[in-house]
Amino acid sequence: MIGSRQKGYRSSGSPPDSPNLEPVGQLLKEYIMQVQVEGMSCGHCVKAVTRAITERDAAAKVNVDLGAGRVDVDSRLSPAEVTAAIADAGYTVKGTN
Numbered sequence: 001m002i003g004s005r006q007k008g009y010r011s012s013g014s015p016p017d018s019p020n021l022e023p024v025g026q027l028l029k030e031y032i033m034q035v036q037v038e039g040m041s042c043g044h045c046v047k048a049v050t051r052a053i054t055e056r057d058a059a060a061k062v063n064v065d066l067g068a069g070r071v072d073v074d075s076r077l078s079p080a081e082v083t084a085a086i087a088d089a090g091y092t093v094k095g096t097n
C-alpha cells in the first residue's frame with residue numbers, strides 16, 4: 001500500500017549511523033602554504049616547529065628548510081592556525097604565502 005514506508009529505524013538490527021560524522025568534503029580540505037620563520041637554526045628548531053604543527057593536525061605534512069628560513073605546511077589548519085602554532089613554539093613568523 002502506498003505510504004506505508006516510514007522514516008526512522010527499525011526496532012531490530014544495528015543503530016542508525018552517527019549523525020555527528022563529518023562530511024567527506026571537510027576531510028579533504030587542505031591548505032598548502034609556505035611560512036617564512038625567523039629564529040630557526042638547528043635540528044631542535046626543526047623538531048619544535050614540526051611538533052607545534054602536528055600537535056594541532058596529526059596528518060599535517062611539514063617540511064622545514066633551515067637555510068631559507070622557510071616552513072612548508074600541507075594541512076587542514078588555516079594559515080592563522082599555523083602561524084599561531086609556530087609563534088607558540090617560540091619563533092617569529094615573518095610572512096606566509
Ligand SMILES: [Cu+2]
Pocket residue numbers: 040041042043044045046
Ligand atoms: Cu635550534
